[in-house]
Amino acid sequence: RLAAILAGAGYPPAGGTRLFQWVPTPEAEALHDRLAFAGVWTRLFREPPGVRVGLPGGVVGEDRLRQALGRWGNR
Numbered sequence: 001r002l003a004a005i006l007a008g009a010g011y012p013p014a015g016g017t018r019l020f021q022w023v024p025t026p027e028a029e030a031l032h033d034r035l036a037f038a039g040v041w042t043r044l045f046r047e048p049p050g051v052r053v054g055l056p057g058g059v060v061g062e063d064r065l066r067q068a069l070g071r072w073g074n075r
Contacts, residue, residue: 005062007075009069016052024050038068 002021003013011031013021027030028049032042035051045050056062 001062002015002053004046006053014058020052020054022050024048035068038064040065040068
């Protein structure tokens with residue numbers, strides 16, 4: 001479901017596990033900052049640029065992630 005949430009917001013993951021998804025994007029730092037501002041913690045990678053998004057905590061966490069991604073619109 002995490003991969004579907006990210007892809008639906010315009011950030012398709014390029015891999016991951018059941019616990020996290022890797023989203024390569026040239027705007028990794030901005031995405032990381034925006035999600036952190038909304039209370040969604042991620043890990044920023046600068047080379048190659050991307051963000052690792054962890055599995056949200058249940059339905060509430062999934063909703064928070066969807067809202068945070070939707071707040072800034074699709075790429």
